[in-house]
Amino acid sequence: MVLENETVENHEHGHFDDRRMETIMGRLLQVGVLLSSFVMISGGLLYMRAHSGETPNYRVFSSEPQRLRHFGGVLEGIETGDPAALIQLAVLLLIATPVARVVFALIAFLIERDKLFVMISAIVLAVLLYGFLRPQ
């Protein structure tokens, strides 16, 4: 394909695969967003049906229910057919998308045997996981 030519141009430093890697990562991000949007639309429409007639009020801050704030709770909510849980699943998918990109980059650098960038990607991944899983 067209990209083959660009790959050749990126030969210096022996990064044989950087261009390919970015192409795959771009796809990965697109798929993640598409998947999340699909879940978001389904959840949103169900949410509208379940709450129709209510008057929304976000003027004053009152935190969302505890069960919708973590992965287990969201899954339980989906089992019981809570549309809000479906929306939160879409949010989780969306947050996971860039994280998946970093995981993929880490694997690609491992294949390239680029120790320095394996380490750098691992640090970024660790920070992301800390933000996501940190103890309350």
Add this chain to the structure above:
Amino acid sequence: MTLSIFTGLLFFGSLTAGLLGALTGLGGGVVLVPLLTVFFHVDIRYAIGVSLISVIATSSGAAAAYVREGFSSVRIGMFLEVATTMGAILGAYLATVVHTQALAIIFGLVLIYSAVVSWQQKKDGGAEVKGHSRWSDKLELSGSYPDREGKPCKYEVENIPGGFGLMFVAGTLSGLLGIGSGAVKVLAMDRVMKVPFKVSTTTSNFMIGVTAAASAGIYLHRGLVAPGLAFPVMLGVLAGSLIGARYLVRAKTAVLRTVFTMVVLALGVEMIVSGVTKWF
């Protein structure tokens, strides 16, 4: 206002914010948060939570288009993401201790700054290569990108500590205010590190998603991502930015750009004024 009207208005409002963000190059979040707080009277903490989600969506949604152009550098991006993600975690923690009115004032200042930056965008051409930067090669940050004829054009990066530090600030602002802070990221790469402009903007787009993901989890844990807001806002901003990127940016209408920059400026002033008057 019933839920369906509220949701519909939010969707179209967010669509406009996405369009505006794509057109001015400021990103959806910068317009979205003032829109939600000023026009929909949403608490700023909810607005920031849902904005972070939209920022991830826009950044990831635009990714394929940016990759096709072949300018982005995964190495520069990953290296600087160490700084932005750490900054984002700090920003998300700061958000709990900063007064909401102070948040509004900081946001207003960032808006005004962003408007000014987008105003003077791209006056000077590509960065001239001067001297040889040892660390650029050692950290494998030197690279090349296709020029107009498709030939590879080599570049190196300068002032790595300065760029890294400024990226930490960009990350902190992102986690604190729920924005992509693309303006600061491009500033760090283009001006400080002398990365070519095209490489800076495309690499910045990828970094925005990863940076926002670092603090979005924390906002979700705190219950700051409201499902009723997330649904119309995320889809609206995503649709708006995709449409904007496809049709409006190419048009490069100087008049529209000026008008929109004025709008962003006005929103910034409004946020500062309302923040100050409500606080005291």
